[in-house]
Amino acid sequence: MKFKCKMNDAGSMRDFTNVANTVARMSKQCVLRLTQNSIYFNIADDSMAMVWTKLDKNHFFVDYLVAGKSVEFNEIYMELNTGMLAKSVTSLKTVARSVKIKLTNKQQPCLTFDIELSSISAESRLCIHDVPVTIIPQKKWSEYNEPNIERYDISLEMPQFKHLRSVMERIKSMSPILILSADTNGVLAFKVDTNAATITVHFPNLTVLDCTSNNEISASVDIKKFHAFLAWEAVHPTAIKCNILNETVININLNLENYLQIKYYIPAIES
Amino acid sequence: MSIINDGEYKLTAKLGNVKIVLQLLKAVNFKEYATFCVSANGMKITVEEAKCMQASAYIPVQLFEEFILTEDVIFRICLDSLIETLSMLGYRLYTPDNPILLHILYKRVGYPVGILIERNGIVVDCSLKSYDPDEILDFDLDPEAVVNKVLLQSELLKDIFAELDNSSIYLELLLSPKSPYFMISTKGTIGECHIELPHNTELIETFQCKKESKSKYLLKHMGRAMKAVPFSNKVSLRTNEAGILCFQYMIKTDNDVNCFIEYYVSPVINDDDDDD
Amino acid sequence: MKCVVSGGNIKILARAIQMLSKIGEEMFVQPQEDSLSFRSVNGSNSSFADITFHENYFSYYAYEDLDESDSLKCKILIRSALTVFKIPSLINKQIETCHIQLDANSTNLCFILKYKNNIIKTHLLPILDCETIRANYKKEGTVNHLCIQPRVLNDVVQNFQQNLLEITIEVLKDKILLRNYIDETSNLSNETRTQLVFGMGEFDEYKINSNTTITFCLKELRAILHFAEILAQPIHIHFDCAGRPIVFICKTLGVESNLVLATLNPDDDLGSQSTTHTRPNSVLKNSAKKPTKAKGKIKSLSKTVFGKLANKYPTNTNTEKIESSDKISNASETSSPNNNNKFNATNSPRVNSAKVIASNSNTNKRENDNSSKQNAFSSLLKRKSNQEIHSPDGGDKDDLVQNSPPKQPSKKAKLIFKKCFQTTFNPESLPGYNNIEVEDSGESD
Numbered sequence: 002m003k004f005k006c007k008m009n010d011a012g013s014m015r016d017f018t019n020v021a022n023t024v025a026r027m028s029k030q031c032v033l034r035l036t037q038n039s040i041y042f043n044i045a046d047d048s049m050a051m052v053w054t055k056l057d058k059n060h061f062f063v064d065y066l067v068a069g070k071s072v073e074f075n076e077i078y079m080e081l082n083t084g085m086l087a088k089s090v091t092s093l094k095t096v097a098r099s100v101k102i103k104l105t106n107k108q109q110p111c112l113t114f115d116i117e118l119s120s121i122s123a124e125s126r127l128c129i130h131d132v133p134v135t136i137i138p139q140k141k142w143s144e145y146n147e148p149n150i151e152r153y154d155i156s157l158e159m160p161q162f163k164h165l166r167s168v169m170e171r172i173k174s175m176s177p178i179l180i181l182s183a184d185t186n187g188v189l190a191f192k193v194d195t196n197a198a199t200i201t202v203h204f205p206n207l208t209v210l211d212c213t214s215n216n217e218i219s220a221s222v223d224i225k226k227f228h229a230f231l232a233w234e235a236v237h238p239t240a241i242k243c244n245i246l247n248e249t250v251i252n253i254n255l256n257l258e259n260y261l262q263i264k265y266y267i268p269a270i271e272s
Numbered sequence: 273m274s275i276i277n278d279g280e281y282k283l284t285a286k287l288g289n290v291k292i293v294l295q296l297l298k299a300v301n302f303k304e305y306a307t308f309c310v311s312a313n314g315m316k317i318t319v320e321e322a323k324c325m326q327a328s329a330y331i332p333v334q335l336f337e338e339f340i341l342t343e344d345v346i347f348r349i350c351l352d353s354l355i356e357t358l359s360m361l362g363y364r365l366y367t368p369d370n371p372i373l374l375h376i377l378y379k380r381v382g383y384p385v386g387i388l389i390e391r392n393g394i395v396v397d398c399s400l401k402s403y404d405p406d407e408i409l410d411f412d413l414d415p416e417a418v419v420n421k422v423l424l425q426s427e428l429l430k431d432i433f434a435e436l437d438n439s440s441i442y443l444e445l446l447l448s449p450k451s452p453y454f455m456i457s458t459k460g461t462i463g464e465c466h467i468e469l470p471h472n473t474e475l476i477e478t479f480q481c482k483k484e485s486k487s488k489y490l491l492k493h494m495g496r497a498m499k500a501v502p503f504s505n506k507v508s509l510r511t512n513e514a515g516i517l518c519f520q521y522m523i524k525t526d527n528d529v530n531c532f533i534e535y536y537v538s539p540v541i542n543d544d545d546d547d548d
Numbered sequence: 549m550k551c552v553v554s555g556g557n558i559k560i561l562a563r564a565i566q567m568l569s570k571i572g573e574e575m576f577v578q579p580q581e582d583s584l585s586f587r588s589v590n591g592s593n594s595s596f597a598d599i600t601f602h603e604n605y606f607s608y609y610a611y612e613d614l615d616e617s618d619s620l621k622c623k624i625l626i627r628s629a630l631t632v633f634k635i636p637s638l639i640n641k642q643i644e645t646c647h648i649q650l651d652a653n654s655t656n657l658c659f660i661l662k663y664k665n666n667i668i669k670t671h672l673l674p675i676l677d678c679e680t681i682r683a684n685y686k687k688e689g690t691v692n693h694l695c696i697q698p699r700v701l702n703d704v705v706q707n708f709q710q711n712l713l714e715i716t717i718e719v720l721k722d723k724i725l726l727r728n729y730i731d732e733t734s735n736l737s738n739e740t741r742t743q744l745v746f747g748m749g750e751f752d753e754y755k756i757n758s759n760t761t762i763t764f765c766l767k768e769l770r771a772i773l774h775f776a777e778i779l780a781q782p783i784h785i786h787f788d789c790a791g792r793p794i795v796f797i798c799k800t801l802g803v804e805s806n807l808v809l810a811t812l813n814p815d816d817d818l819g820s821q822s823t824t825h826t827r828p829n830s831v832l833k834n835s836a837k838k839p840t841k842a843k844g845k846i847k848s849l850s851k852t853v854f855g856k857l858a859n860k861y862p863t864n865t866n867t868e869k870i871e872s873s874d875k876i877s878n879a880s881e882t883s884s885p886n887n888n889n890k891f892n893a894t895n896s897p898r899v900n901s902a903k904v905i906a907s908n909s910n911t912n913k914r915e916n917d918n919s920s921k922q923n924a925f926s927s928l929l930k931r932k933s934n935q936e937i938h939s940p941d942g943g944d945k946d947d948l949v950q951n952s953p954p955k956q957p958s959k960k961a962k963l964i965f966k967k968c969f970q971t972t973f974n975p976e977s978l979p980g981y982n983n984i985e986v987e988d989s990g991e992s993d
Contacts (some may be wrong), residue, residue, distance in 0.1 A: 037305045122747070124746075126746040168360045200356075202394065436637070463631055463674060465631070
């Protein structure tokens with residue numbers, strides 16, 4: 002089993018750090034999946050996939066090498082602590098010149114970050130972080146598969162982050178449940194019910210990308226989980242899409258120039 | 273967006289400056305619920321605690337772009353929810369050319385209060401349950417009964433409250449015709465602090481002290497009563513013989529409308545003299 | 549004592565209090581004839597900070613009553629002092645002057661702040677006790693001496709976790725390695741290991757006479773870095789070897805701040821270490837087994853064992869012999885010595901061994917001068933050696949992040965194993981086990 006890669010582009014290192022930080026904000030643990038073309042950060046929640054982040058190898062890395070256990074299973078899955086990962090890559094955002102990431106065995110399997118830092122003097126500083134990881138055996142890989150949803154009832158573009166944020170910051174503490182509904186006119190509505198008030202926020206004029214029926218599609222979700230997706234604003238996605246399967250699941254798709262894709266799943270709760 | 277008032281509503285009001293309304297509401301938001309009294313002069317929002325502290329914010333009728341009232345109404349609603357609703361469209365980014373429009377609608381007793389705000393096409397629709405109002409205490413300080421009165425620019429008090437020692441339970445206010453004239457003191461577990469304010473600078477507009485008064489208030493109450501300092505222009509402090517203290521803040525809006533906030537704070541009657 | 553601080557100097561005063569608040573709970577205030585010292589020590593006596601403001605820092609300084617000098621020294625809660633400068637942003641904007649006043653036999657230390665808008669704030673901070681504290685440590689002539697800009701060191705330290713307790717520094721002839729300290733008992737899978745290498749070129753002065761590895765607390769270092777930032781002066785670092793204190797000094801003409809930190813006392817059994825370099829001090833240790841009079845007191849701090857360095861004089865103050873003293877740290881405390889501490893034995897001999905080092909320091913100095921002259925060349929050489937580290941054929945060896953120095957087996961381990969030898973708890977052995985107070989309630993449908 003072997004993995005190594007290198008990043009030396011400031012933009013890539015910044016994006017990578019943003020992804021690591023956001024992943025850390027969403028969960029304590031994550032699964033890092035390394036394939037021949039991409040690396041994935043996956044977060045599972047109650048054994049249900051929640052976040053699926055895909056980073057394109059060609060955009061982010063140079064000297065990329067993944068060698069799995071065999072040619073047939075030429076991938077590596079490992080579990081790691083997101084806080085440790087995020088802290089280790091902080092310097093990539095600002096002062097790093099380049100970083101080599103590799104899988105090492107130092108008393109235990111580690112993801113090693115060899116970071117070359119810039120300094121005031123001519124020579125550079127070298128900082129090594131060893132983040133302990135747990136390798137996931139191949140027979141358990143299937144537990145980390147992406148949920149397979151063929152078609153959603155409605156797909157529409159999401160309102161801008163800044164509008165979502167000011168609304169979500171207010172309603173997240175008002176009620177545990179958010180009722181999300183969308184119709185074919187391109188209106189997305191957020192509704193919360195409390196003892197003292199009923200509040201509905203209407204976002205009109207959104208482009209509907211796909212829909213299966215003319216009915217209003219809705220789903221009730223955990224408001225905290227829905228709010229959590231706002232953390233992805235940090236990666237400055239260029240396109241955000243919201244998919245709803247009536248009363249079943251909400252899927253938010255974020256995309257950054259096709260080299261970074263985030264799929265965020267929020268299961269509906271019965272209301 | 274316009275609302276047709278077919279006489280069904282006792283109150284329909286429309287307003288373009290949500291920011292000032294929010295500031296006023298937040299300054300009196302030390303309790304979850306508030307009583308709204310609406311009359312031809314405008315709106316008065318009152319919050320009370322344990323009959324020893326009362327705060328009222330006044331939104332004068334001049335601030336409204338539209339104000340149709342068929343008869344005086346009074347209702348109690350959840351102030352927390354109202355504030356959250358009004359903040360939803362990002363009031364900080366308020367500019368006159370991109371205003372947040374606010375509509376307030378009320379039918380009659382037993383019906384909810386409707387709040388509608390709109391900006392850039394995004395609409396927040398909020399229906400607040402209305403409750404029967406509580407009886408409101410009348411703290412009103414009779415001008416005859418006022419012993420000491422100071423009128424000052426809020427700026428002078430700006431930094432004081434932020435630096436008060438929170439380990440102190442009480443705050444003592446001293447007003448006197450002789451030195452030290454105007455002093456605020458706290459006494460906490462980790463030290464004592466005396467703040468002497470000037471009584472004759474340009475920031476003090478009036479300093480009328482008939483005799484020395486020294487009263488103790490709960491620091492908690494004073495903290496609330498100073499919430500309006502940062503965004504107000506002027507404040508008047510008045511005390512009566514019993515030590516009841518009234519803060520009255522004046523807030524000038526961009527369109528030169530004056531809004532007011534008033535706080536009444538009852539003193540703490542000392543049975544144990546802990547000065548020594 | 550009466551003094552006045554004005555203008556930009558008030559900010560320094562506020563930062564000084566802030567720094568001391570990161571060290572201990574109490575602040576010792578000691579006015580002297582021409583200076584005023586604020587000191588603090590942490591609960592386990594493993595770190596000590598002294599910030600002395602000289603006469604020229606003040607716009608007015610009067611010591612006044614010389615006879616009463618003893619009654620002037622006092623101790624207050626740091627928390628009290630922090631209330632004086634609660635909002636740092638106001639200091640520059642609003643505060644014009646700060647008067648500090650300490651009267652003999654007073655129960656309060658008084659800070660008077662005069663604001664630009666004519667507000668006068670008087671803070672009366674209760675005096676807890678009339679005592680002072682001092683530490684014996686040497687500021688000069690240590691085996692190793694480094695000098696670095698606080699900003700550079702701060703950048704470097706930023707690479708470590710914010711909540712990291714202890715940091716290990718390995719100094720070599722041409723470079724420095726910093727690692728987070730991980731004690732052997734902790735679970736490796738729960739901690740990131742970080743190692744940072746930076747060269748001597750980043751230092752203003754670099755005099756390493758003996759390669760050494762020392763471990764000390766990071767929190768306090770961060771505190772002095774924050775303070776040094778406002779003084780805008782480099783930090784001087786003096787140290788000998790593991791187990792002996794490390795001293796950080798940052799000063800301007802008017803203010804001098806010293807921070808003394810105990811360093812981890814390594815095992816006698818050095819063989820078990822995976823560090824590659826040799827330890828010259830092991831020889832010294834053997835040659836200095838003579839017991840000394842010093843009532844060495846070591847206390848353990850959190851997970852580690854530290855040499856003791858603070859020195860308390862609860863009643864009388866000696867004159868300032870300490871400041872000039874060449875004596876080595878490690879000293880006495882008037883409170884009862886904690887003799888059952890088993891690390892005592894290993895530490896006390898160090899007092900003598902350290903003398904050996906001190907006498908060597910003259911010759912060392914000459915070497916240092918040479919080495920500083922060579923700086924220009926050495927940075928070139930160094931880059932070469934750095935490249936060696938980068939070179940891919942260096943193989944896995946370069947990846948190796950060394951272990952932290954070992955630590956004494958923890959008390960906790962002993963405690964856990966002690967339980968193995970105790971008899972298993974059997975509830976039946978309790979008296980009255982068979983007594984039935986209430987019969988089981990019958991099952992009813």
